[in-house]
Every structure is written in structure tokens, then in C-alpha cells.
Amino acid sequence: MTTMDSRKWTKRAGAVLAAALVLAVPACSSGGEVVDLAVVTSVERPEPVRKGTPPAPGKPAPQCDPKASLRPSSSYSPGNFPAGSTMDQIYKRGHLIAGVDQNTYLFGFRDARTGAIVGFDIDMVNAVAKAIFGTVEGKVVYRAISSADRVPLLKNREVDIVVRTMTMNCDRWSEINFSSEYYTAVQKVLVDRSNPATGMEGLGGKPVCANTGSTSLKRIKDHPSKPVAVEVDNWSDCLVLLQQGQVAAVSTDDVILAGMVAQDPNLKMIGAQLGDEPYGIGIPQPAQDMTKFVNAVLDKVRSDGTWMASYNSWLGRTGQTAQMPQPKYKD
Amino acid sequence: MVTTLTAAPAETDGGDRKLLGAPARAVRKLTRSSRTTPGRLTIISITLAVLAVITGVTGALSVQQKQDTITDLAEHREPLAAAAQQIYRSLSDADATAASAFLSGGTEPEELRSRYEINVAQAGAALAKASSDIGGIPEAEQQVNRLAQQLPVYTGLVETARANNRQGFPAGAAYLREASGLMQNKILPAAEKLYVIDVDRLAAEQDDATDLPWIPLALTVLLLGGLIAAQVYLRRRTNRVFNIGLVIATVAVVVSLAWGAVAVLVESTRIDDSRGEGSQPVDLLVRARIDALKARTNETLTLVARGSGESYEQDFVRLSKSFSGDGNLLQRGKGMGGGAMTNQVDQATKNADAWLAVHRKIRELDVKGGYDDAVKLAVGQAPDGAAVVFGRLDANLNTAITEGRKSFSEATSQGSNALTLLAPGLAVLALVAAAGITLGIRERLREYR
Incomplete structure (x- = not known):
């Protein structure tokens, strides 16, 4: 860059050439140093639109027979x-x-x-x-x-x-x-086949995906092992995040997870049932x-x-x- | 580069020493000789001759610089702004095409696949050009970096979406949504910023090219005044009306002043035209085209979202104000360019209105349960379908932009032609003036011996 600038200087006025020379010298005499022009140390990963972390839980649910x-x-x-x-x-x-x-x-x-x-x-x-x-x-x-x-x-x-x-x-x-x-579903956990976790217990501190506004999301947040809930708009967005390694697990109803396994056989369902999900x-x-x-x-x-x-x-x-x-x- | 740097200073160093040393040594001599008429004449002669040479050199240099600026305008700035526009257009079109292909269902139509591929290749090529000249502007570099890093990520996501779609998995739609989000939220804003930076650089350089060359102008006026004063002085001292040498010098200076003034006037008028008839309407049309592309993407995404795409539709309505309705960008750009451009813009306006009519029909079908018909009307190849009508609008805008670019390059090259031979001309005239001064005064000096 310095040499480029100084070139312009020569054109404009010969009198300032001495100064330009001073500027140009360091550019010409960088000896022995490795020059990396493009250093990339991290990459912005693509994310589903409207990915977020859910707010803290609200008031306790009223009592009733939901079914x-x-x-x-x-x-x-x-x-x-x-x-x-x-x-x-x-x-x-x-x-x-x-x-x-x-x-x-x-x-x-x-x-x-x-x-x-x-x-x-x-x-x-x-x-x-x-x-x-x-x-x-x-x-x-x-x-x-x-x-x-x-x-x-x-x-x-x-x-x-x-x-x-x-x-x-x-x-x-x-x-x-x-x-x-x-339909009667139960909430379970879906992870990559190579994941050693055997249930939500093994996912403390790990990102676990669910849909915004779903009951599954609430169960993830309330789980004693304290996984980090990640929320997205659609279940298939969770599958994308899991395939890209951006979340460790997806937790929701077994049938939805079964649909994900059908799309990607490298995934497995683990752990005990986390709760009833009557549809x-x-x-x-x-x-x-x-x-x-x-x-x-x-x-x-x-x-x-x-x-x-x-x-x-x-x-x-x-x-x-x-x-x-x-x-x-x-x- | 090294040769210019090492060779040039040696000369100037010598020149500098002479220039700086001469007054120091001559101060005493000067004060002594300024008391006699021949001494004064010598001083006048030297001063005027040096002033003539300096004026000539400054004039020639500033004309040369102007010509370099114009060359740079035509060969770098304008093509670069066009390349930045091309990046935006291709990427935006690629995104809309990927969404259309998804909506078409089944195996994607061949023409959509190849359109997507050409768009991505085109964007990559334009990006390579745009990155070659970011002019040390950190903000431009940031945008180019972002584009270069995220474009492969985008295409990766689209291909993953495609693989999933072919197997009938809804994960495909999710990958496509992610890709489109990346395009809309990160890549396209970067492309837009890069375009704005390049257009600003173009405008700044047009300003440079139309600036009045104040220093050579002032020097020439000073020289002319000096010459006239010298002749008045000589006439008083020698009682001769004309001194041939000084008259020749005066004529040379007047000629260079007149030539320079006319040439620079013509040049800056033409550069102004290149802006008013070229780059400015092109910028308006490019912005209209960008908004039309965005709107088209939103039209498709509304259907992809299927019922929950209100925000896309709102964006569509907002963006459509750029190419339809009172005071839209097309209207503003229309009168500025030549006949061919005006004609294309007129057709573009018609096609834009036709597209909006089709769009209203699509929305009506969609909300009333005719989703399949809405999709067919939006992405199908029927001659009255949105895809075809929008294609015509885009083609009109493309032709109009090309016409505007032609006007730009014609006006710019005419501006450059106005300066032809002016730089050497000024140098030669300056030498003639210097010679006239020296010879004319030496003739008078002879009379004192």
C-alpha cells in the first residue's frame, strides 16, 4: 500500500519524493518475516432464522385433567x-x-x-x-x-x-x-450415534434444541441436569442444527424424533421417557x-x-x- | 516501481540543491544588480522564464493527472461499481431461483437449475474482480471478506437442501430456509454495502475530474500579468512599443490559457454529462432493480412459508414502491438518460405494473385456498405468470442500465478526448514563452553593452 501511495506522490510533485522514499523503504525491506495476507481463525456458522435462547419460565401451570x-x-x-x-x-x-x-x-x-x-x-x-x-x-x-x-x-x-x-x-x-x-407421544432425546450420553442426564451444559413455544422446550429448561435450551421455529431446523454439530441433542416427542431418524440414520433416540405428550x-x-x-x-x-x-x-x-x-x- | 523510486530522487535531489542553493548565493548579487536597469532586466527575465517553465510543468502535470483520473473512471471505477452491482444481482437472483425450484416440486426444472448455477458462477467472477481493487478501504475489504467467506457456505447449504429434497425429507426445506436467511441477512447486505462504497468512489472521482485546476490557472494569470508589466516597463525604459520575444511569449501564454480553459471546460462538461446521463440514472435503475429482485424473492418466500409469510408480503409491498407508484426510482431515472434508456424504462414501468397485478392475483388465490394455483402462477412458465413478467422487467432494467453505462463511457471518453495533446501542448507553449522572454530581454540587454 505504501508503495502504491508513493507512486501517486511522484506524479503529483517531485519535491515530496524524498518523503515518499522514506515511506517506501519499510515496505521494501521486510526481511525474513512470513507474510500471511488472509488469516482466518473462526468462521461464522449459518443459523436458522430466529434462533434464540428461551426466557426464564413463567408462572406455574393451573391444575386440571388435560386429556x-x-x-x-x-x-x-x-x-x-x-x-x-x-x-x-x-x-x-x-x-x-x-x-x-x-x-x-x-x-x-x-x-x-x-x-x-x-x-x-x-x-x-x-x-x-x-x-x-x-x-x-x-x-x-x-x-x-x-x-x-x-x-x-x-x-x-x-x-x-x-x-x-x-x-x-x-x-x-x-x-x-x-x-x-x-395420539399419545412421549418426550425423548435424540443425539448423534457417536454421542456417549444415555439420557438427558448426560447433557448438562450442552445445547439441546426444541421449538419456540413447545412443551418440550419447557421440559428441557426445567431438567435438573441443566442443559442449555436452544429454540428455533421448526423441528426440521433442530435437525439441521444437530447435523451441523451446533447442538448436542434434540428433545421432543418420540414420533417427531422418529421422523428425524428416518431422515438421518446416523441419529439415535436415548434415555427414559421424559413425560406424556397427549396430542x-x-x-x-x-x-x-x-x-x-x-x-x-x-x-x-x-x-x-x-x-x-x-x-x-x-x-x-x-x-x-x-x-x-x-x-x-x-x- | 523500484526504478522510479531510486532514479527519480537522484535527479530531483540535484535540482533541489540548485533551486535551494541559487537564491542563497545570489542574494547579495541580486540586491546589487537590482539597482541598475540591466540588472533589473536580468532579474525580470530570469523570474519570468522560470515562472513560465513552472506554469507549463504544473499545467501539463495537472492535465495529465486529470487524464489519469478519467482513464481510471472509465477503466476501474465504473466497471467496479458495475461488478458490485452484478454480485448483488446474481446472488439475489440465485436465492430467488433456489426458492422457485423448491416450490416447483419434484425434480427441479432444468432451466432453474442452470440459472442458479450461472448466477453463482457470475457472482464468484464478479467478486474476484471486485476484490482486486478495494483501494485500501477497510470497510470495502470487510464486505469482500464476508462475501468470499459466506458464499461457499451458502452454496453448501443449498446443495444439502437439494440432496434432502430429492429424498423427500423436510430437512431440505429447513436447509433452504437457513441458506436463504444467510443470503438475506448477511451476504446481500454485504454486497449492497460494497456497491454503495464503489458508487461513492465513482462519484468522488468524478468530482476530482471536474475540479478546476486552480494552481496552474493562478500561475498562468500571474505569468500573463508579469509579461504585461515587463512590457510596460520596457516600453518606458526603451521607448519601443513592441518587444518581439515578449510578444511571442505573451501570445504563447494567452494561447495556452485559452486552449486550457476551453479544453477543461469541455472536459468537465462531458464528465458532468457522464454523471447526469450515465452514472446517476444507472444508480437509480440499479437500486430499482435490486429492490425488484428483493421483492421477487419475498414473493416466492411468502409461498414457501405457506400461510405464515406476512412479513415477506409486507416487505414486498414496501419494496414495490421503488418501481411503482408516485416518485419511484424508475420515474426519477427515466428523463435523465438518452432515448433508448427512456424507452426501456417505459417498458420496465409497464412490466412492473403487470407484475404487481399478477402478484395481487397470487395473493388472492393463496388466501382463498388456491395455494397450488398460486404457486403455479408465481413460478410457472406461463406467459402471464409472475416469473415471466418479472423476467421481462428485469431484462428491461438490464438493457436500460447497459444504455446508461454506454452514455457514461461515451461522455467520459469525449471528456478525455477534449484533453488530447493539451499536456504536451502546454509544455511546448511554456518553452516557447520561456524562450521568447529570454531572447526578447537579452536583445534589450545587448543595447546596454
Whole structure:
């Protein structure tokens, strides 16, 4: 650089050349030193958008029986709903708006070949749509939402139902309604095959990934071995972080983790069950009629073989044993 | 470089010694001789001749410097700003293309794959050019470093996404999201900063090229005044109206003043034109194009996010103000360039409006349950689809930018032509003036012997 500058100087005025020479000398006489022009000692690693660490836990959960829903209504034939009922409004609108996941393999994910959203959760959405419209084709708007958006969107009534591996718990019951339980999952831990840890106990101080606003995240934070919770928007973002070695483990429901193992056989599930995760369909609280209606649909799904068929086509491949949950009602 | 550095000082050292030593030795002699007319004449002759040479040298040097500046403008600054623009455009397009390919589903269409590949190769080549001349600006170096380090990371993520997509795994979408986040949050801002730095350097150098050469101008006026005063003095002392030598010197100085003034005036007018008709409208169009590319990426990402892409749509609406609506960048740039550019910008405006109409249709379809149709309209190759209409807009802007760059390079080379032969001309005229002064006064001195 010094020589470059001094070259300009010569052009501008010969009188200052002596000074330029003084500047140029050190550049010419750097003897015996290794010159590294580009030294890189660390690399910025790519990260999922909106990666973060969760805030401290809030108030304790209220007491209730999270699995108990409202008793099903008598079944209606598609299109024949009481005037003014939630189902009637949806029917007249022409489409059901369902909050779903497009990133969780086997439950709600985008089929890369067709671009359609499919999975076990989506089969439940379609069963509800079919009961309202008599057909599914063109009657459902799938809205891909994040875990954290589930409750707010239901409260604002921007979606009619949320079927997105949503755990029924008392915290959420205070803000929204749940259908009867349609799947029972348990929380486990997923690590790389080479990881010596045998459960969450061995992950103290290590980064463990979960979704923002999920029950899994809360369990990670509350675990006595004190792992460092890392939160992202989607479950597949957790898989990416695990594959890139940026987190040591992912902890959530076994079926979601089984979907990750199906995408990457270098991963394994470890440890004891960290807790029950009953899945329910989220429904806005004012829509009591809709809650009862959806429960009637789920009754039919369980009894007419739809549940089992859907289980076999999506979750059968994970090697988990099928356990069809029995409904519980509070009234 | 070493030769210039060691050879040149030796000469100047000698010259310096003479220049610095001469007055010291001559002070006494001067005061003595200034009391006599021949002594005064000698002093006047030497002073004016030296002033003529200095004026000539300064003038020639400053013209040479101006010409170097113009050459640098045409050969480095402008191409470099264009390269920085190219980095931004290619990377932004690569990102939008990767998202489109993902939306298309199944095996990605051949044309999207090759478009992505060309974009990445183009960005890499432009980056190599841009990094070759960062002019010791630490901020520019930072941006180039960031681009050079993160671009391979980006392409790695896209390929991982592709491998996962081919197996039907949703991890593919996650890798693509990560790649796009990296592009939008780190790589493109760096490319944009680099472009801004290069455009600022271009503008600064245009300022240099249009600066008035004050020092040679002042010296010439001083010389002219000196010559006139000397002739008035001579006329009073010798009663002769004209001194041929001094008249020739005066004419030479007047000619160099007139020539220099006209040439520099023409030159700076043309450089101003290169800015007003070239680099300024090009900058506006480039910014409009960058915003259009960003908006296109947001249009695709809204669909990729499928229902939770409000922030992308908001960005789209904000960005669309750059190329549509009152006082947009296209409108502002339109009148500045030549006819060909105006024509392209008019078409670009039409295509931008057509694209916005298609975009509204896409949004309407998406929110009303027609997601598949919305995707088809957004990334499909139908002639009224967003991809094709946007492609036309981008092509219009590209042609308009090329037209603007042509105007720039024409005006710049005309500016440079105005200075042709001026530097040697000034030097020769200065020598003529010095010779005229010396000979003219020596003739008078002879009369005193």
C-alpha cells in the first residue's frame, strides 16, 4: 500500500519524493518475516432464522385433567348444520382454515415431489374437512404455522383448527379448547450415534434444541441436569442444527424424533421417557359446538379404521407400537 | 516501481540543491544588480522564464493527472461499481431461483437449475474482480471478506437442501430456509454495502475530474500579468512599443490559457454529462432493480412459508414502491438518460405494473385456498405468470442500465478526448514563452553593452 501511495506522490510533485522514499523503504525491506495476507481463525456458522435462547419460565401451570375434552355432539351430515353454528359459518365460507406444520416428517410435512402437505396430522384435518364439506378437494387452506403461533392464532380466530403435534396441557386449556386425544407421544432425546450420553442426564451444559413455544422446550429448561435450551421455529431446523454439530441433542416427542431418524440414520433416540405428550386438535375456546363436533369426527375416525390406516401409512415405518388413545370427557 | 523510486530522487535531489542553493548565493548579487536597469532586466527575465517553465510543468502535470483520473473512471471505477452491482444481482437472483425450484416440486426444472448455477458462477467472477481493487478501504475489504467467506457456505447449504429434497425429507426445506436467511441477512447486505462504497468512489472521482485546476490557472494569470508589466516597463525604459520575444511569449501564454480553459471546460462538461446521463440514472435503475429482485424473492418466500409469510408480503409491498407508484426510482431515472434508456424504462414501468397485478392475483388465490394455483402462477412458465413478467422487467432494467453505462463511457471518453495533446501542448507553449522572454530581454540587454 505504501508503495502504491508513493507512486501517486511522484506524479503529483517531485519535491515530496524524498518523503515518499522514506515511506517506501519499510515496505521494501521486510526481511525474513512470513507474510500471511488472509488469516482466518473462526468462521461464522449459518443459523436458522430466529434462533434464540428461551426466557426464564413463567408462572406455574393451573391444575386440571388435560386429556378431558367435551362430550361429542350428535353427528351431522355434511352441509346440514344448525344455522349460526361455527360449522355452518365454515361451510358457508367454503373452506376450512387449518393451522398445520409443513416441517415435521410423518406428521405434517411438505411432500417434496408434489408440493402437497401430508402426514398423520393432515389426515386428521382432512377427516374434519370431509365431515363439514363431504369432500376434501379444494376445501382446506393449510396454513403452515410455528409452534409459538398456535395459541395466538386460535385466540384471534385466524384459524378454525390447529392440528400440529400439539400437546394438551392445563396452561393451554386456559386459553383454548382441545379435542379428545388423537395420539399419545412421549418426550425423548435424540443425539448423534457417536454421542456417549444415555439420557438427558448426560447433557448438562450442552445445547439441546426444541421449538419456540413447545412443551418440550419447557421440559428441557426445567431438567435438573441443566442443559442449555436452544429454540428455533421448526423441528426440521433442530435437525439441521444437530447435523451441523451446533447442538448436542434434540428433545421432543418420540414420533417427531422418529421422523428425524428416518431422515438421518446416523441419529439415535436415548434415555427414559421424559413425560406424556397427549396430542389434541386445538380449537378456539368460544367454539364449544366445534369442539363437540370435532370430537364426534374423531370418534368416527377411531372406530371406522381411518385412524389405524393413517397410522400404518405414516407412523408404521418408525417401528413404534400403535396405541390408539381412548377419549376422556369432562362432562 | 523500484526504478522510479531510486532514479527519480537522484535527479530531483540535484535540482533541489540548485533551486535551494541559487537564491542563497545570489542574494547579495541580486540586491546589487537590482539597482541598475540591466540588472533589473536580468532579474525580470530570469523570474519570468522560470515562472513560465513552472506554469507549463504544473499545467501539463495537472492535465495529465486529470487524464489519469478519467482513464481510471472509465477503466476501474465504473466497471467496479458495475461488478458490485452484478454480485448483488446474481446472488439475489440465485436465492430467488433456489426458492422457485423448491416450490416447483419434484425434480427441479432444468432451466432453474442452470440459472442458479450461472448466477453463482457470475457472482464468484464478479467478486474476484471486485476484490482486486478495494483501494485500501477497510470497510470495502470487510464486505469482500464476508462475501468470499459466506458464499461457499451458502452454496453448501443449498446443495444439502437439494440432496434432502430429492429424498423427500423436510430437512431440505429447513436447509433452504437457513441458506436463504444467510443470503438475506448477511451476504446481500454485504454486497449492497460494497456497491454503495464503489458508487461513492465513482462519484468522488468524478468530482476530482471536474475540479478546476486552480494552481496552474493562478500561475498562468500571474505569468500573463508579469509579461504585461515587463512590457510596460520596457516600453518606458526603451521607448519601443513592441518587444518581439515578449510578444511571442505573451501570445504563447494567452494561447495556452485559452486552449486550457476551453479544453477543461469541455472536459468537465462531458464528465458532468457522464454523471447526469450515465452514472446517476444507472444508480437509480440499479437500486430499482435490486429492490425488484428483493421483492421477487419475498414473493416466492411468502409461498414457501405457506400461510405464515406476512412479513415477506409486507416487505414486498414496501419494496414495490421503488418501481411503482408516485416518485419511484424508475420515474426519477427515466428523463435523465438518452432515448433508448427512456424507452426501456417505459417498458420496465409497464412490466412492473403487470407484475404487481399478477402478484395481487397470487395473493388472492393463496388466501382463498388456491395455494397450488398460486404457486403455479408465481413460478410457472406461463406467459402471464409472475416469473415471466418479472423476467421481462428485469431484462428491461438490464438493457436500460447497459444504455446508461454506454452514455457514461461515451461522455467520459469525449471528456478525455477534449484533453488530447493539451499536456504536451502546454509544455511546448511554456518553452516557447520561456524562450521568447529570454531572447526578447537579452536583445534589450545587448543595447546596454
